[in-house]
Amino acid sequence: MKFQEELKDSIRKALPDLDVVLGWCGSFDPLHATPHFIRREEDIDKLEISPLSVHNLATYLPGLRGKKVGIVVKGCDSRSVVELLQENLINREDITIFGFPCTGVVDQAKIKKALGHAGNVRTCDISDSAIVIQTEDKAHSLTLTQMLADKCRTCRYPDAIISDYFVGDKIGEPAPLETDYAALEAFESLSVPERFGYWLKELDRCIRCYACRSACPLCVCRDHCAAESRDPHWLSQENNVRDKVMFQVIHAYHMAGRCTECGECQRACPVDIPVLMLKQKMNREIRDIFQYEAGVDPEATPPLLSFNMEEENITEKEW
Amino acid sequence: MKIGVFVCHCGSNIEATVDTAAVAAASREFPDVVFATDTMYTCSEPGQDEIVAAIKEHNLGGVVVASCTPRMHEQTFRRTVERAGLNRYLFEMANIREHVSWIGKDRESNTNKSVDLVRMATEKLMRNRPLYSKKFDINKRVLVIGGGVAGIQAALDCADGGLEVVMVEKAPTIGGKMAKLDKTFPTVDCSSCILGPRMVDVAQHPNITLYAYSEIEEINGYVGNFEIKVKKKATYVDWDSCTGCGxxxxxxxxxxxxxxxxxxxxxxxxxxxxxxxxxxxxxxxxxxxxxxxxxxxxxxxxxxCPSGCINYEMQDEFVTEKVGAIVTATGFDLFDWSIYGEYGAGRYPDVITSLQYERMLSASGPTGGHIKRPSDGKEPKNVVFIQCVGSRDKSVGRPYCSGFCCMYTAKQAILTKDHLPDSQSYVFYMDIRAIGKLYDEFTRRAMEEYDTKYIRGRVSMIYPQGDRLLVRGADTLMGAQVEVDADLVVLAVGAEAAAGAGELAEKLRISYDSYGFYMEGHPKLKPVETNTAGVYLAGACQGPKDIPSSVGQGSAAAAKVLGLFSKDQLESDPQVSVVDIKRCIGCGKCIQTCPFGAIKEMEFRGMAKADVIETICQGCGICTSTCPQGAVQLQHFTDNQILSEVNALCRF
Incomplete structure (x- = not known):
């Protein structure tokens, strides 16, 4: 990436005052990146920004509260940072934010599907329009836009909303490839038994690893999650789909009006359950009732985290 | 826990459509239930004694009563189990009357539903824990909102009982609607002669602080310890030095x-x-x-001004008062009758309201007590009174009876004859409602001694004819149309909730009905209490009332306040939120959503944690639904208790 060196210079400048800077670097094969914790000057060179920088590093921030932390953010990641600030879960003065113009990240599930069982990846070259992947037996050329994560196809915030250092030229307001919630609306046109049947089928393969929760930047209860708590005892340990559905419903409710739709829950799912749709559903309701979007204004109070005697768009007296 | 279940027949209220014996038999199969029976009236003395005896005999640890709504008898049964030595919170009530027998006729379905409700109650009871009240000090001062006759009575009774009283009146003077009246029914004694001395008593009583021309800005706190912010509206006159010389x-x-x-x-x-x-x-x-x-x-x-008290720059001023109880006596306002096109919608100057007529009759009024037509100042000959204007009329959203209009119309008809012996009064009425001591005799007198013509029927139209008004209506007893040439028409305008009643109710956290009148705690048994502890009602703010009833309620509210303040300390309700600091991550979401400001941040071993101020918490449970990890739990309604009820119901 053209601004990568500029970014490294910024980090170099800020690092002496920071305990750690969160970024991405290469991983076990050329097709994957991994979160990178920069603590020393020499760690900076390993930093790599590319469409493989999928992880939302804001997930680490609440756990690092109290430390001076730098964080490299995509536009969507910055919304998580804003939401954490809104909820008083991190301190603004402890965080140094490095932003860059993001042109989208890949969806590894889509690549895996396109490649099939291809074995080890030898090289991976990403240009503006294509990804060329050399596996052991042949070269695969994939169109980049088709491999982009769904959230990138509807992205409205490619530049970090909040930053202390911004490298590269801002993209501004992009034209999204798809409209918001189109997939959700298509799903909603199904009948109730069809939709319930869909979720029973999808969630039946859940292995209750709770990776969705662990990857979520706004799941901040950590050791006190309702999933494992015995007092209050929300979920049993029984192996049934009911408790799996129950957990996802709890998660969606806890995210209502807070979720920035970064998609980490769905990306982290090892069995590819489309759990993001549940949160999108809640978010669309919140948008329609409160005209509110999570994580875009550090000063705003999320609608479900305040109390009003009368809500403008909820007329209880007419119920 | 050994549980006993008591299924009440409530006479035939429940037994008629629920097989209570079958409910008791089914309950015996539930886990932990060691005793179950059905009784005729569980709330009666033998019914309660049966519970006490069963607790002792079977060594019960908790009791379920399946009967009416907890609002009716939860307190009764809590005291019963307490009498037998159990903690009052080791009791659950299953409502099989309002929720079952009164709303369905199918005996089999009703019985099944009752069994389900009892199952839920036993499951919750198993998870109940003994809870204990704490005591807190109270401030023995009382706020009276509204200085009408009800408020004056409440204030004087409280003040005479030794309490410090703060009275807040919206208008520049106290006296309310009664001060505007000329005479009062059924004795026709002068209103200001009987009210005046009471008003003076308020001004002179050493225990009463009066804020006239003031409004309630903010109410914080709870029973025993309210904090009231009063807005003293700018009068542009320094009232400390004004002597009222005029x-x-x-x-x-x-x-x-x-x-x-x-x-x-x-x-x-x-x-x-x-x-x-x-x-x-x-x-x-x-x-x-x-x-x-x-x-x-x-x-x-x-x-x-001889005292130099005029100040054109005066601004609204705010004062804070601390009180322990509040008497709301905000009264009523008159219905806006201009909605009635058939009465001219306000176009004809000689169609006036009863209260305007009252001012005209009063010697201290603008006409000096002379009845004059507003249009030309002439004395009227024919005066037509129209009753039920904005009362008992569904078409204008006022289906209720305002109660006192029949009586004051009779009084005004009598006074009209007294003032103008040559005049003739007509009253168009729907029914004469004269239910009170000497009331019916009074209306009879208006008809028989004062020759008032009562016409049973509604007026369909009023229109001007020359300088008079033609009133056309029906006489339903004669089955004929009648027309009366009127010089003056007086509308008996009905009562409606006082302007701003809704906003005040929200500040007081009390509920009001669809017409804006405040809701009493119980329509029969708690007529002056509200469902908010320490807030009482007096007078027409609770519903239209005549003077004797308003005064009665003023005294009743005062008696309630004096009773409340007879103790030095009150017991707090232990059904409040409690924070489990092990689970709390200190995010403060509960602090943001608490409607009562009952949660504050505290520090525990260097970490931020939420802390509930027990006396302020009202137990609404918003914090518990806000906290994602369930660190805040409402006592007696914990997540586990509610989940166990849900699981008891959704077993398949």
Whole structure:
């Protein structure tokens, strides 16, 4: 990436005052990146920004509260940072934010599907329009836009909303490839038994690893999650789909009006359950009732985290 | 826990559509239930004794009563189990009357539903824990909102009982609607002669602090410890030095100000004292009509005032008062009758309201007690009274009876004859409702001794004919149409909730009905209490009332306050939220959502944690639904207790 060196210079400048800077670097094969914790000057060179920088590093921030932390953010990641600030879960003065113009990240599930069982990846070259992947037996050329994560196809915030250092030229307001919630609306046109049947089928393969929760930047209860708590005892340990559905419903409710739709829950799912749709559903309701979007204004109070005697768009007296 | 279940017949209320014996038999199969029976009246003395005996005999650890709503008898049964030595919270109630027998007729379904409700109650009871109240000090001062006759009575009774009273009145003088009346039914004694001394008592009582021309801005706190922010509206006159001499009023050149006290009959000066017996007798400026305030010129009153108390720059002032109880006596307002096109919708000057007529009859009113037509000042000959204007009329959203109009119309008809012996009064009525001591005799007198013509029927139209008004209506007893040439038409306008009643209710956290009248705690057994502890009702704010009833309620509310303050400490309700600090991550979401400001942040071993102030918490549970990890739990309604009820119901 053209601004990568500029970014490294910024980090170099800020690092002496920071305990750690969160970024991405290469991983076990050329097709994957991994979160990178920069603590020393020499760690900076390993930093790599590319469409493989999928992880939302804001997930680490609440756990690092109290430390001076730098964080490299995509536009969507910055919304998580804003939401954490809104909820008083991190301190603004402890965080140094490095932003860059993001042109989208890949969806590894889509690549895996396109490649099939291809074995080890030898090289991976990403240009503006294509990804060329050399596996052991042949070269695969994939169109980049088709491999982009769904959230990138509807992205409205490619530049970090909040930053202390911004490298590269801002993209501004992009034209999204798809409209918001189109997939959700298509799903909603199904009948109730069809939709319930869909979720029973999808969630039946859940292995209750709770990776969705662990990857979520706004799941901040950590050791006190309702999933494992015995007092209050929300979920049993029984192996049934009911408790799996129950957990996802709890998660969606806890995210209502807070979720920035970064998609980490769905990306982290090892069995590819489309759990993001549940949160999108809640978010669309919140948008329609409160005209509110999570994580875009550090000063705003999320609608479900305040109390009003009368809500403008909820007329209880007419119920 | 050994559980006993008591299924009540409630006479035939429940037993008629629920097989209570079968419910008891099914309950015996539930886990932990060691005893179950059905009883005729569980709330009666033998019924309660049966519970006490069963607790002792079977060594019960908790009791479920399946009967009526907890609002009816939860307190009764809590005391019963306490009498047998159990903690009062080791009791659950299953509502199989309001929720079952009264709403369904199918005996089998009702029985099954009752079994389900009892199962839920036993499952919750197993997870109940003993809870204990804490004691807290109370502030033995009382706030009375509204200085009408009900408020005055409540204030005087409280003050005579030794309490410090703060009275807040919206208008510049106390007295309310009664002060505007000429005479009162059924004795026809002078209203200001009987109310006046009471008003003076309020002003002179050492225990009463009066804030006239003031409003309630904010109410915080809870029973025993309310904090009230009072807005003293700007009067532009320093009331500490104003002697009420009235010189300013005589000389004020702006004489077109709205005369609210006289219901708009005539005009008054921009600086004015509402009426000679006003309490406090202090002048105030109506800024909309004051030439000095509007245009910067004039200043006559400031020049002439012997005490130098005029201040054109005065601003609203706020004072804070701490009290332990509140009596709400905000009264009523008149229905806006201009919605009625058939009565001219306000176009004809000689169609007036009953309260305007009252001011006309009063010797201290704008006409000096002479009945004059507003249009030409002539004495009327035929006076037509129309009853139920904005009462008992579904078409204008006022289906209720205002209660006192029948009586004051009879009184006004009598007074009309007294003032103008040559006059003839007609009353168009729907029914005569004269239920009170000497009331029916009074209306009879109006008809028989004062020759008032009562016509049973509604008026369909009023229209001008020459300088008179033609009133056309039906006489339903004769089955004929009638027309009366009227010189003056008086509308018996109904009562509606006082303006701003809704906003005040929200500040007080009390509920009101769909017409804006405040809801009493129980329509029969708690007529002056509200569902908010420490807030009481007096007078017409709870529903239209005549003077004797309002005074009665004022005294009743005072008795409740004195009873409340007979103890030095109150017990707090232990059904409040409690924070499990092990689980709390200190995010403060509960602090943001608490409607009562009952949660604050505290520090525990260097970490931020939420902390509930028990006396402020009202147990609404918003914090518990806000906290994602369930660190805040509402006692007696914990997540586990609610989940166990859900699981008891959704077993398949």
């Amino acid at each position: 010189i300013c009023m005589e000389k004020c050149p702006s004489k077109k100000a709205t005369d609210t006290f006289n219901e708009g009959i005539g005009k008054t000066t921009a600086i004015n004292i509402p009426f000679p017996q006003a309490i406090p007798k202090k002048a105030k400026i109506d800024p909309d009509f004051c030439t000095k305030i509007q245009k910067g010129k004039c200043g006559v009153c400031a020049k002439l």
